[in-house]
Amino acid sequence: MGDEISDPVDVVVFFDANMPKMETCSSNCSDKELVFCVHRFFFKAEAFHPGNALFRLDDFQVLQYFFQYIRKNKRWNNVTKKPFFVLVTKDEDFLENDAPVAYKKAERTNINKFKLDFYEDSVSDGENIIFVLEISSKNYGTNRCHNLHCAIEKINKFWESKLAS
Numbered sequence: 001m002g003d004e005i006s007d008p009v010d011v012v013v014f015f016d017a018n019m020p021k022m023e024t025c026s027s028n029c030s031d032k033e034l035v036f037c038v039h040r041f042f043f044k045a046e047a048f049h050p051g052n053a054l055f056r057l058d059d060f061q062v063l064q065y066f067f068q069y070i071r072k073n074k075r076w077n078n079v080t081k082k083p084f085f086v087l088v089t090k091d092e093d094f095l096e097n098d099a100p101v102a103y104k105k106a107e108r109t110n111i112n113k114f115k116l117d118f119y120e121d122s123v124s125d126g127e128n129i130i131f132v133l134e135i136s137s138k139n140y141g142t143n144r145c146h147n148l149h150c151a152i153e154k155i156n157k158f159w160e161s162k163l164a165s
Contacts, residue, residue: 007044008044008075008081008083009044009045009046009083010043010044010045010083010084010159011041011043011044011045011046011083011084011085011086011155011159012045012046012047012048012070012076012083012084012085012086013041013045013046013047013048013086013088013155014048014049014050014066014069014085014086014087014088014130015047015048015049015050015087015088015151016054016062016087016088016089016090016091016094017050017051017052017054017055017057017062018089018090018091019049019088019089019090019135019147019151020049020147020148021049021051022036022037022038022047022049022148023036023037024037025037025038025039036145036148036149036152040152040156041152041155041156041159042156042159042160043156043159045155046083048069050065050069053065058099059091059094059099060099060100060103060105060116062087062099063087063099063103063116063123063130064114066085066087066130067114067116067125067128067130070085070128070130071127071128082128084129084131084159084162085128085129085130085131086130086131086132086133086155086158087130087131087132087133088133088135088151088154088155089132089133089134089135090134090135090136090147091134092134092136094132094134095118095119095120095121095122095123095132095134099118099123100118103116103118131158133151133154133155133158135147135150135151135154136150
């Protein structure tokens with residue numbers, strides 16, 4: 001998923017391994033509220049869930065994976081208006097603790113050839129920015145539908161805030 005959409009998108013949504021996959025669109029999915037596909041977003045979106053590729057990776061390696069994925073996808077880098085990149089995770093300390101700690105460990109061991117800057121709600125590699133949305137709600141974690149509903153709701157609010165700014 002990720003390379004078959006040819007038109008520019010507003011937002012590319014990456015799902016961490018702890019998030020469920022979005023559903024595949026069908027001919028009438030936009031009419032069905034309980035089908036959690038990209039038509040639930042208020043904008044043109046592309047969703048990417050790497051499946052087992054993130055298994056056993058620490059949070060820094062997850063970021064590294066997605067930044068490399070962005071660089072390899074030329075159509076996101078050759079457009080006049082780059083899409084927003086959003087990583088959705090259930091890790092409550094992703095930006096505050098987990099990813100920066102793993103990044104510093106990689107720096108100390110000289111494994112890290114990858115410069116990252118951490119901000120309150122995003123991470124930058126100097127070329128691209130990934131906004132990180134941590135999903136937690138009253139229904140969070142109870143089942144796949146609640147997780148996707150919460151993620152979609154939070155991503156739509158993120159988009160509305162970007163349009164307002």
